[in-house]
Amino acid sequence: xxxxxxxxxxxxxxxIVLLAGCGGNADKAKATPGKEQGSQAVPKITLNVAxxxxxxMADLQKEAVAPGFKVKYPDVEVNVIxxxxxxxxxxxxxxxxxxxxxxxxxxxDIDVAVVHQSVMESLIKEGLIDKYVSLTENGKYVxxxxxxxxxxxxxxxxxxxxxxxxxxxxxxxxLVPNPPATFDELVSWxxxxxxxxxxxxxxxxxxxxxxxxxYIYWKTGKYDNYAVTGPYDKARExxxxxxxxxxxxxxxxxTQGNNGTLDMLNRGEIAMGPVWVDxxxxxxxxxxxxxxxxxxxxxxGLPGQPMYxxxxxxxxxxxxxxxYIDYLASPEIQAKVIVERNGWYPxxxxxxxxxxxxxxxxDQLFKDIAPDELNKYGLTFPLAPYxxxxxxxxxxx
Amino acid sequence: MAVKGxxxxxxxxxxxxxxxxAPALALVIALFxxxxxxxxxxxxxxxAQWTLGNYATVGRLYLGDILFTAGVSLIALVATLLVAVxxxxxxxxxxxxxxxxxxxxxxxxxxxxxxxxxxxFLAPHGLLNSALAQVGLVNLAAPPxxxxxxxxxxxxxxxxxxxxxxxxxxGAFRGVREEYLESARNVGAAEWRLxxxxxxxxxxxxxxxAAVLIFSSMLASFSIPLMIGSGxxxxxxxIDIYYRIIYQQDYGVANALGVxxxxxxxxxxxxYLRTVRSGERS
Numbered sequence: 001x002x003x004x005x006x007x008x009x010x011x012x013x014x015x016i017v018l019l020a021g022c023g024g025n026a027d028k029a030k031a032t033p034g035k036e037q038g039s040q041a042v043p044k045i046t047l048n049v050a051x052x053x054x055x056x057m058a059d060l061q062k063e064a065v066a067p068g069f070k071v072k073y074p075d076v077e078v079n080v081i082x083x084x085x086x087x088x089x090x091x092x093x094x095x096x097x098x099x100x101x102x103x104x105x106x107x108x109d110i111d112v113a114v115v116h117q118s119v120m121e122s123l124i125k126e127g128l129i130d131k132y133v134s135l136t137e138n139g140k141y142v143x144x145x146x147x148x149x150x151x152x153x154x155x156x157x158x159x160x161x162x163x164x165x166x167x168x169x170x171x172x173x174x175l176v177p178n179p180p181a182t183f184d185e186l187v188s189w190x191x192x193x194x195x196x197x198x199x200x201x202x203x204x205x206x207x208x209x210x211x212x213x214x215y216i217y218w219k220t221g222k223y224d225n226y227a228v229t230g231p232y233d234k235a236r237e238x239x240x241x242x243x244x245x246x247x248x249x250x251x252x253x254x255t256q257g258n259n260g261t262l263d264m265l266n267r268g269e270i271a272m273g274p275v276w277v278d279x280x281x282x283x284x285x286x287x288x289x290x291x292x293x294x295x296x297x298x299x300x301g302l303p304g305q306p307m308y309x310x311x312x313x314x315x316x317x318x319x320x321x322x323x324y325i326d327y328l329a330s331p332e333i334q335a336k337v338i339v340e341r342n343g344w345y346p347x348x349x350x351x352x353x354x355x356x357x358x359x360x361x362x363d364q365l366f367k368d369i370a371p372d373e374l375n376k377y378g379l380t381f382p383l384a385p386y387x388x389x390x391x392x393x394x395x396x397x
Numbered sequence: 398m399a400v401k402g403x404x405x406x407x408x409x410x411x412x413x414x415x416x417x418x419a420p421a422l423a424l425v426i427a428l429f430x431x432x433x434x435x436x437x438x439x440x441x442x443x444x445a446q447w448t449l450g451n452y453a454t455v456g457r458l459y460l461g462d463i464l465f466t467a468g469v470s471l472i473a474l475v476a477t478l479l480v481a482v483x484x485x486x487x488x489x490x491x492x493x494x495x496x497x498x499x500x501x502x503x504x505x506x507x508x509x510x511x512x513x514x515x516x517x518f519l520a521p522h523g524l525l526n527s528a529l530a531q532v533g534l535v536n537l538a539a540p541p542x543x544x545x546x547x548x549x550x551x552x553x554x555x556x557x558x559x560x561x562x563x564x565x566x567x568g569a570f571r572g573v574r575e576e577y578l579e580s581a582r583n584v585g586a587a588e589w590r591l592x593x594x595x596x597x598x599x600x601x602x603x604x605x606x607a608a609v610l611i612f613s614s615m616l617a618s619f620s621i622p623l624m625i626g627s628g629x630x631x632x633x634x635x636i637d638i639y640y641r642i643i644y645q646q647d648y649g650v651a652n653a654l655g656v657x658x659x660x661x662x663x664x665x666x667x668x669y670l671r672t673v674r675s676g677e678r679s
Contacts (some may be wrong), residue, residue: 085446086643087644156652201628201629203635203644255545257628263520267522267523268522269542392645
């Protein structure tokens with residue numbers, strides 16, 4: 001009996017210690033947000049940068065932007081929070097800001113947010129972000145179409161695009177000496193070369209979604225309504241089922257996600273497929289992609305997307321937030337971080353950025369897709385409800 | 398075990414028992430019961446209304462995927478158990494540390510690494526086919542694609558779970574006393590008969606536990622099906638849940654799929670409790 005009691009007591013003590021240990025750790029983690037290097041002085045300002053997207057997006061802020069910014073402003077500690085991949089990550093930021101607004105807080109705990117296009121309409125409608133662009137030095141270089149219009153919402157003055165990423169058709173020149181220049185030619189090529197074109201459907205990556213979207217743009221010719229002017233109207237989707245059925249009847253290889261397409265292309269299992277240009281360049285830079293592979297942006301075009309830098313309406317450190325964005329939107333950082341490090345197209349006027357970019361990075365980015373081609377055939381994704389419907393239609397037909 | 402008129406020390410002991418199990422119970426309630434109930438309720442909500450719509454969507458779009466997930470998990474489970482029982486039996490009868498260690502390696506390899514390794518190994522132009530092509534067994538112009546079909550998922554899941562199964566099965570086999578094996582040997586049983594007719598029946602309970610654990614983890618596999626398998630046709634359920642959340646922001650259908658996965662895993666557990674446990678008691 002006694003030893004049983006003793007054992008029981010021991011287990012209780014152990015459990016309490018364990019729980020206390022967990023609690024203690026949590027407290028410790030809370031007490032030192034964003035602590036990276038042992039800084040001696042207590043920083044006066046902690047700038048909270050929340051970014052949607054995969055871990056690479058948080059790494060970008062932590063490793064490539066924050067250190068340089070800290071050199072300029074030594075008393076600022078940059079705390080980066082990743083909110084998760086895809087539109088869900090942007091939604092998390094929207095939800096958090098809205099909750100703080102509804103709670104009547106006068107200081108919100110996000111100073112800079114990096115978000116996708118899909119949440120812009122709600123952010124502006126709810127009055128959650130500021131018109132700050134006119135207060136920046138580099139605002140004058142913000143010229144792109146997507147800095148004014150985000151899936152049909154007027155966003156002028158609210159956003160500086162951090163970068164623009166684009167989808168294109170990657171191909172293996174050994175197997176495809178004359179790559180198709182249009183969707184028409186591509187479809188003929190697919191029929192003539194069964195299973196040599198690969199894409200990932202609509203699951204596991206946006207490169208497949210972009211291809212399906214481009215296909216629908218081409219077949220319907222309704223790009224303006226779907227993506228630029230709106231308004232959303234379900235009646236304009238009447239011909240989609242037939243189009244999707246036709247697309248699905250093509251003899252293609254289905255890959256597993258963005259990476260799957262790149263992998264199979266690299267191994268020569270497929271000869272062509274839609275990819276994100278930045279991923280394609282990154283893989284080449286890391287030696288994971290055969291350097292001979294090329295890109296083609298086919299007509300009438302494929303979608304790409306920016307991510308936007310925005311400032312919440314009641315950011316606790318608004319002034320510093322604007323300085324941070326200004327730093328990130330400067331031609332030097334755009335050249336070094338956005339173009340050279342990540343293989344994206346610059347978010348600000350390319351003419352201001354390109355003179356500062358190394359020849360090698362320029363070749364990577366513009367050898368296959370010239371800037372004017374990008375302007376002509378680089379489309380945007382459709383309004384958010386259309387985009388959802390495209391994915392649903394693809395699943396259901 | 399509660400009896401009327403218990404003496405004082407017994408009462409103390411009962412309270413001690415409650416005290417000991419309280420932290421564990423609290424953890425289970427906080428980390429499993431509450432999230433499960435939450436998930437269960439959300440699966441019946443759509444646009445702030447109570448509805449069966451989420452399950453209707455599941456029925457319309459994902460019925461095939463549910464069957465596919467159960468099927469792939471079952472086939473992988475059978476393959477895993479066959480390997481584990483065979484190797485476990487061999488190691489019980491002829492202990493061999495090197496072989497045992499080799500089979501435990503998958504325990505320490507993360508799912509993502511397994512997924513990527515299998516993708517590279519089993520791809521149409523992957524290591525396996527390239528090696529077989531060297532000896533003229535495979536034509537690389539039209540290679541078989543194990544990685545990008547359901548078979549790829551089965552192979553990867555089997556390889557990854559084999560070590561866990563072996564650990565449990567071998568432990569149970571080692572619990573079988575040598576005398577039984579000796580008597581069987583005395584009447585002339587061959588080694589495979591020892592495994593089939595002595596070790597396996599006596600360790601049935603442990604094998605069933607291993608089966609339930611592994612089946613549940615296979616139902617819940619995400620990173621492996623994300624990297625291998627075919628983008629065409631049926632998908633594993635966790636891929637669908639991820640897609641519903643990330644691409645459609647549709648938590649209703651995602652939770653409905655989650656509840657169905659829970660039920661699948663619970664079903665396996667209940668089946669185990671009713672058959673194996675009752676068998677042990679009789």
